[in-house]
Amino acid sequence: MKNIRNFCIIAHIDHGKSTLADRLLEHTKTISDREMQAQVLDDMDLEREKGITIKSHAIQMNYVQDGxxxxxxxxxxxxxxxxxxEVSRALAACEGALLLVDAAQGIQAQTISNLYLALENDLEIIPVINKIDMDGAMIPEVKDQIIELIGCKEDEILLASxxxxxxxxxxLDAIVKRVPAPKGDPEAPLQALIFDSVFNSFRGIIAYYRIFNGTLKKGDKVKFFNTDEEYFADEVGILKLGLQPTQTVKTGDVGYIITGIKNAKEVKVGDTITTSANPSLESINGFEEVKPMVFAGIFPVNTEDFEELRDCMEKLQLNDASLTFELETSQALGFGFRCGFLGMLHMEIIQERLEREFNQTVITTVPNVSFIAHTTRKETIIVNNPSEMPDPSTLERIEEPFIRAQIITKPDYIGNIMTLCLGKRGLLMNQSYLTPTRVELIFEMPLTEIVFxxxxxxxxxxxxxxSFDYAPIGYRDSDIxxxxxxxxxxxxxxxxALIHRGRAQDFGRKLCEKLKELLPRQQFMIAIQAAIGAKILARETISAMRKDVTAKCYGGDISRKRKLLEKQKEGKKRMRQIGNVEVPQEAFLAVLKLD
Incomplete structure (x- = not known):
């Protein structure tokens, strides 16, 4: 055990984690030149294109130092x-972390929040400044920022590209010297933390874990703590570039287990694995159910594709357990799903994957968050979409989720950010200078305002x-x-839409104007109105297309023309009662792009 080192790389998005991981794998000869490609751990084509890591990966390397x-x-x-x-569970499985900072960009919001997560888990932090070969690299300034942030000595900061x-x-030297070896008792009951899981269409769900105590052998009967289910370990092993089966995985090691589970809900990230024969009495703390923050409806473009979409969503959920969905029907769009996402990027990725991997074109409704409604009958209702909102006469109060937003920027832009955040109902909680050229602003604001x-x-x-980072801080009363x-x-x-009353009129007016541009003109007049209950907040009118019925009257009496116009008006009135307005697809998408 004393020769094992478990570590992870934490950084802001786009600071070069995956590229650094490539070099480490190359240097330790874990990967042959033939297998090498850029961002070798990012295996989804979406990850390569956007240059981001969506799913965390684990890999084992062997390194020889002084024999x-x-x-x-x-x-x-x-x-x-x-x-x-996911980052917090990956950190819980490690003893050390490489804190990666881009030499040209310096410290960003995500760097700081990931650093705090690492410190909560008592990890040994190794600061690394990456991209030092770039033209815009500000090495001395970034060094000062890191020293101020974590209080290390200057010679502890490594420079890399x-x-x-x-x-x-x-x-690699620093990992050996500074990261502590894992502690644990190989004789104690098994305790292993699941930090990730992937779905394989032949083998079922493969869970990745780190063992804290005990040993896991092939053929053991294991139990998952939070789901209370029992399975047989059909195969266990370690993670090289592929899966490498072994007979046992020991304390301190990171490995995988295949038990033939087919349902993604049975494996939860953060859960603890133990054996049925000699179970551990407590689980590893820090487990949470993944809570979706943003909700939106996903509907097929053609209603007959609904069953196909259901299959695709189920397959997608196997690969991404944080996606939740339930059935929903809409008068305008037919059958579809109400989906919960971790955030806006997650929603974008799911939409993109549905189109790429399953060729599904879908309509997504306005994203919103979940509110908690308290009725006069002392009931508590969780409102995930506007149709679930209880009747206003029975509503006592409604609460909306708030977040603590951390924004790090240059001092020149403080005014712009203040205007933006205060306009989104934010409260400034704190403002501090991290360095003379970096200022950190902390706001408390409603999640609803950020979703758009x-x-x-x-x-x-x-x-x-x-750079922007946020964490939920609970629900507060609000006028929704x-x-x-x-x-x-x-x-x-x-x-x-569920919206704050103060913003409703403005939003309603913009929406009506937008719909007026997008809805095709009909033979009859269309009134577009935005309303809360019976109160109309905004109105736009699309005038009817008219035929010139008086063209056939050459001269003649005015009453002749009046009669024809009155007759036309009657027809239009009757048409308006029976005519229905088709809403084109662009109208639903336009709502998402409102300023």
Whole structure:
């Protein structure tokens, strides 16, 4: 055990984690030149294109130093804020972390929040400045930022370049010297932490774990703590580039287990594995059910594709256990699913994967968050979409989720960020200078306001120089109302939204204007209205297409013309009562792009 080192790489999105991991694998000859490709641990084509890690990966390396051979278990982590629970479980499985900072960008919000997660798990932090060969590298400034942040000595900071391979030897040395060997009792009952799982269409679900105490043998009967299910370990082993079966996996090691589970809900990230014969009495703490933060409806473009979409969603859930969905029907869009996502990036990825991997084109409704409604009968209702909102007459109060947002930027953009956040009902809690050129702003704000377009606006207001990270802080009372869109008095349920009363009129007016541009003109007049209950907040009218019925009257009496026009008007009135308005697809997408 004393020669095992478990570590992970933590960094802000796009600071070069995957490239550095490539160099480590190359240097320790874990991967042959033939197998080598850029971002070798990111195996999804989406990850390669966007240059982000979506799913965390683990791989084992062997390294020889001064004649002693060491086993390194590297657990790669995602860098985006949506996946912070996965990062926290990966950190719990390690004893050390490489804190990677881009030499050109310096410390960003995600760097700090991941660092705090690592410190909570008592990890040994090895600071590394990456991309030192770039033209814009500010090495002395970034060193000062790191020293100020974690209070280390200057000679403890390593300089590296993942692209050219500078400093890789020093990093491997530091891992051996600074990262403590795992502790644990090989004789104690088995305790293993699941930090990830993948689905294989031939073998079922493969769970990745790190053993804290005890040993896991092939053929053992194992029990999963939080689901209380028992299985046989058909195969256990360690993780090289592929899976490598072994007879036993010992304390301190990272490995995989195949038990033939077919249902993704039975394997939860953060759960504890123990044996049925000699069970451990307590689980490893820190387990949470993954809670979706953002909800949206996903509907097939053609209603007859519904069954096919259901199959695709189930297959996708096997690969991504944090996706939740349930059935939903809409008058405007037919049958579909109400899906829960970890955040906006997660939603975008799911949509993209449905199109790429399953050729499904789908309509996504307006994303919203879940509210808690308290009725006068002392009932508590969780409202995930506008149609579940209880009747206003029975509603006592409603609570919405709040987050603590951390924004790190240059001092020049403080004014823009303040304007943006205060406009989104944010409260400034703290403002502090990390360095003379870096300022950290902490806001408390409603999650609803962030779901739409907050991130894009933040980037454009600060020319891309702000980084943003958030964590939920619970629910607070709020004045939320359900706004409906009416076309000629009929509600279009797919366009309803739950919105703060103070913002409703403004939002309603913009939405009506947008729909006026998008809805095709009919033979009859269409009234587009935004309403809360019976109160109309905004209205736009699409005038009817008219035929010139008086063209056949050459001269003649005015009453002749009046008669023809009155007759036309009657027809239009009758048509309006029976005519229904078709809402084109662009209208649903337009709501997502409102300013």
């Amino acid at each position: 002693t051979s060491y086993v390194f278990n590297l657990i790669d982590t995602p860098g985006h804020v949506d996946f912070s629970y 993942g692209k050219t391979g500078i400093g890789i030897e020093e990093i 377009d907050f991130y894009d606006k933040l980037k454009s207001q600060t020319r891309g120089y702000a 109302a359900k706004m409906d869109i009416l076309l000629n008095g009929d509600k279009v349920d797919a366009l309803s």
